[in-house]
Amino acid sequence: DIQMTQSPSSLSASVGDRVTITCRASQSISGYLNWYQQKPGKAPKLLIYTASSLQSGVPSRFSGSGSGTDFTLTISSLQPEDFATYYCQQSYSTLHTFGPGTKVDIK
């Protein structure tokens, strides 16, 4: 099975900061890597699919990159509504494993 790791597990940042989260797969997943945002008590929301494609309606300050085993999610200028937990997830295999998550909170 494909294992996913994320770093950091948490980070503190200020409004306006540039934030980068990394995700690594235990084997190559080509570009089948997705990013989700989850706020407390809510269902996850798809932000980025296939590594770099922005889901409809998602602000352009979110971007994704990478291929193979190493991927990044970047928030170019953090906004108050972006404080949340972010998960990567691989869909190269039908066993759609998630990373452990990165919690972004207010510095």
Add this chain to the structure above:
Amino acid sequence: EVQLVESGGGLVQPGGSLRLSCAASEFTFSSFSMNWVRQAPGKGLEWVSYISSSSGTISYADSVKGRFTISRDNAKDSLYLQMNSLRDEDTAVYYCARDEYCSGGNCYGMDVWGQGTTVTVSS
């Protein structure tokens, strides 16, 4: 509005069974692969199971293999998860989620999610 609505959660004793349902609306359910994803209290997301649009491909996480069964009824626009031999560690909010697009086992992201149904396994 495209929507998924889960039901069937509740309190069950260890070793018991429960069947979750997910009703889809405002999209062609039979064209999409579907998933169950869970989240234990205070924990991260855990993918549980996948079923292709025609039920031809089914996958399970190791943690539930042999105990949970995913199925779907395209005529009723519904997804199911039969959960047997439940354990304390199965306590979680269970979400159904739609794969936006799949081809040859490779999929895009899960773009539509339900609100979740809570399963509590406790004596």
